[in-house]
Amino acid sequence: MLHFDSDYMEGAHPAILERLMETNFDQTPGYGTDAYCERARALVRKACDCPEAEVFFLVGGTQTNATIVDALLGRTQGIIAADTGHIASHEAGAIEAGGHKVLCLPHTLGKIDAAAVRAWCETFFGDENHEHMVAPGAVYISHPTEYGTIYSLAELEALSDTAHAFGLPLFLDGARLGYGLTAEGADATLEDIARLSDVFYLGGTKVGALFGEAVVFTKPELAKGFFTLMKQHGALLAKGRMLGIQFETLLAENRYLEISQHAIDLAMKLKQAFVDAGYELYIDSPTNQQFVVLDEATKQRIGAHASFGFWETLEDGRTVVRFATSWATREESVDELIGLL
Amino acid sequence: MLHFDSDYMEGAHPAILERLMETNFDQTPGYGTDAYCERARALVRKACDCPEAEVFFLVGGTQTNATIVDALLGRTQGIIAADTGHIASHEAGAIEAGGHKVLCLPHTLGKIDAAAVRAWCETFFGDENHEHMVAPGAVYISHPTEYGTIYSLAELEALSDTAHAFGLPLFLDGARLGYGLTAEGADATLEDIARLSDVFYLGGTKVGALFGEAVVFTKPELAKGFFTLMKQHGALLAKGRMLGIQFETLLAENRYLEISQHAIDLAMKLKQAFVDAGYELYIDSPTNQQFVVLDEATKQRIGAHASFGFWETLEDGRTVVRFATSWATREESVDELIGLL
């Protein structure tokens, strides 16, 4: 059976496991205060070209999103997001459990644009009753989005400018950031993202790590008290060095981008094969997530040999499914899948 | 330099790292739905002699405590705990951030007893204004406690009976449970704990794992909705199999108890050496945490060669410090430390 269900089906890049082996009996203090974390932070700052950034390592995406949102918002503020944003729909109410409202804008293939954010804010602040309502306190985007799409540099610049015009920090959820940086046609670099956002993270869980997300506050003043907030959220790993070791390994020798590029190359090969075989793409995705429309017979036929993710059922009865590649996908698996089309 | 600061200074038992290596490229579904977790759950149920238990794997102690407390309490209920309990003092307000009050009782060497719980509850329910107050909704104990002490079987039975007499579930925080089960003089077994508590956990982070806590709901009805609550708390690991693999390895071949016994043996050897050398024990602890009173000169002298944890300053100016052994402590290190006394 071939597996293309998601991009977190395997363990970690072998170099990570090797480092964990080598360092296993080192004795270090906890909670990210060790030398591995310190070196990993330096590598993150350098990769972002943001020497003043405050960097923290957390375990998973939902906890990272909830902790960052808590850090950004006042008690009567909410966070603007696409209605398809992970925080809006797939985190079991973690944001609301923290007391905050997600202020949803309609998405376009998972994205929101600067004009919509501007219009929403102008309407909000123009409403004479706005003091009875939840005020916008930040803007959330994911890059790549939950639909596998990415923002162009121009789109990110416009979003950043607009958010800042209303005094709102821009938070970029980079759970799959590696696949966004290496996506086909991507023109926004890591340095751009660090320059344009106020806080973002480099996802590890889906890009080569056992687990882990590297949070980067490019405006250090927003990180005040974040350590204690992590503790309160249960997001402070006791043996924090596990995260330092992983990110040190991922960021060494350009590994993060190289393994991401691998996933993209295989996803593009797969997409081309779908197109060549006459399949309908649901979204023309430039990243490691490929969305294809399958009729029932084809779904059954491929499904007998390969697993994939269910996305939605179309009105005509056909199904949208997702095939995800990752840093760990073998080219032979992709070739076998192509052979099934 | 020797290090006795805490019991989470090293990585994991080598057998765990080997299993992570072996299984690294297996492809599994996420969130604890894989076969490793299923087997680990079966091993936990068997070790507890509680076939109907619901078992969940979480990453760390604070998140585990906060999620369990959320599952146990109604909105106007609080949880009874010793004022030294981890949830009362060292989790940055995680319980309160979830909307709950910790109802503190004075501790005796980190413990509370059944009579105090009974008296508190009787006073509470006897107060004609108690509907204006936070009602007790559960009882929390840690075993071993934050002071390295343990409950006897008779004490656990009394606490369980008392809690249940008031309709309160008993929650036992087992972050260091291995060291409690193998402590000198311990007469409560894992089966006893499963029988007497309503929910508890087998700590992994401090007992041989990279990270991880195995939560056991011995009353399955209390676990309703716990999966989604974990997600909301950011406590649902994407690559959940990491936890399954670790607990499968720890529970195989009696490994969890054996490595705990190792830490206890070394702690007892160290304690005897302190006594023999004329040091004052602050607490006569039967577990892997040893608390000793040092005068300034001795603290400086030993501190030049070994690190340990600060506990508190006594009125006479001397200092209470903690020396912790663990599954990973080498006997030679203990011998070197003894040589310094």
Place this chain on the structure above:
Amino acid sequence: MLHFDSDYMEGAHPAILERLMETNFDQTPGYGTDAYCERARALVRKACDCPEAEVFFLVGGTQTNATIVDALLGRTQGIIAADTGHIASHEAGAIEAGGHKVLCLPHTLGKIDAAAVRAWCETFFGDENHEHMVAPGAVYISHPTEYGTIYSLAELEALSDTAHAFGLPLFLDGARLGYGLTAEGADATLEDIARLSDVFYLGGTKVGALFGEAVVFTKPELAKGFFTLMKQHGALLAKGRMLGIQFETLLAENRYLEISQHAIDLAMKLKQAFVDAGYELYIDSPTNQQFVVLDEATKQRIGAHASFGFWETLEDGRTVVRFATSWATREESVDELIGLL
């Protein structure tokens, strides 16, 4: 200057003030445990034909909504509501501050319908990832809605059936319930509402009282612990008898419906005058809130003599405004306003 801004611009029905005067030096226990409240509860139960109902008196709408929602929902549940519902948009995040998500459905003139609720729930429970999401835990409707519209008896029956089919209680926000019961064409009685909903309230603030909302749990088991939850929400009035006295007075001699009918009669007279004068109605509202489209010149002309509420600006530049009548509106004022048209 004439004032039609809202339905809470005056004090209270004079009979209420008289009763407050008469009873001012009576000495009673607090928190709603007095005889006035007891009699008012009996009157509510009788008016609803629901002898087993649990009745509580709170001060204002937002606190009432937040407290009820807290009582209805589990920690990972949300409440289905129209996106225009008061809890969704005009309560400064009170629901989210309590940890809950509002699950918004698109509205039709402020209403949601049973088919949409059914479809939403079926999609939700059909999603294989639904345990990662906020589950529906209750359904909220307002009657009349924020747009002045009302539900027919058939619509309420369908909503009640649908909610119950998914195990969800139906919560009806009756901040303006009197105006809904007496609305033109209304066919749902108070008894119907008590029969079809699981909890609702009779609004006092907008219907003759100084303040106050009478919450009716028609399923008493849902009210368990509600007194303490009111205290926690700061919604338990110390001199609770103020609420008992007010509702006793409002429910005596059919006063609640009579004063509501007065507001409806004047609103209908005003609506007819708008229609006769060639104004465009934004909504054909059967209740005390009338929404009219005004061009700028007309808005200025009328605005020089009468105040009204801003609703929204249309794309063609015209403005939707709201004229509200109430139990306190004088017919002469309506006639003067009509003279301005």
Place this chain on the structure above:
Amino acid sequence: MLHFDSDYMEGAHPAILERLMETNFDQTPGYGTDAYCERARALVRKACDCPEAEVFFLVGGTQTNATIVDALLGRTQGIIAADTGHIASHEAGAIEAGGHKVLCLPHTLGKIDAAAVRAWCETFFGDENHEHMVAPGAVYISHPTEYGTIYSLAELEALSDTAHAFGLPLFLDGARLGYGLTAEGADATLEDIARLSDVFYLGGTKVGALFGEAVVFTKPELAKGFFTLMKQHGALLAKGRMLGIQFETLLAENRYLEISQHAIDLAMKLKQAFVDAGYELYIDSPTNQQFVVLDEATKQRIGAHASFGFWETLEDGRTVVRFATSWATREESVDELIGLL
């Protein structure tokens, strides 16, 4: 039957009811934006000699405390209070429901002192693990306390200095402030309290109003966003003018202090009678709450003719009870009670 159970058993000062009658059909905008509130705010500022103060009117004590605490604290901060403080014990967890911890200090007759606050803060900030704990974010005192005691000017100055030395605002709960200002031996004036605290309130519910608390932020920057926070807490009264009218009436012609003095005079008369009759005072209270120790026979004998509050049972079986006078207590009632001693 005579009633001395509490100080909120009657309605309001007659002048308030008269003003409500007179103004009943005035039409005003809602939420405290009316002219009555504006005038009342001016009177409060003048009485406090604090022209820059921000003043808000809320309905009751628990909601006022919860809203203020929310305004003062960051997410990982708690509020220092006596363990007998109202927020610590009698508000059904309202503070915790808002996500905050109450950091309890042992009380002395309901009070905490500056030295204890200083010592606690020094220990906290001296703990190397304090970033894993809830940090102090404010200091709460009640004046008079729940035990009827008051702070001297020197004590308030020391508390204010100490709180400010650690960067903590001082919040004074003045639910019974009138009785504190006019207490026997009181040397702290309203101007002193405004000068020394950062936020406090003038209680109305227990001092002459139907309901209502006037919150005074003497440091206006702390009040940022408080209006919306009130809305979120359900503490924003729709017909806000009710509060303005009440406080305008209470503050006119020195009425607030005069009616408070009346309660104190009667309480002192009662206390002297207890002493003269040989009763044991539990506390030598200078305010309207008098605590007396009664043996069972006396309790029964007086209880047959007068109601009072239960406080606690002593070890010797005798009972501490509370007799409360108020602005509304008639001297004849006190004389009748004295006749029973």
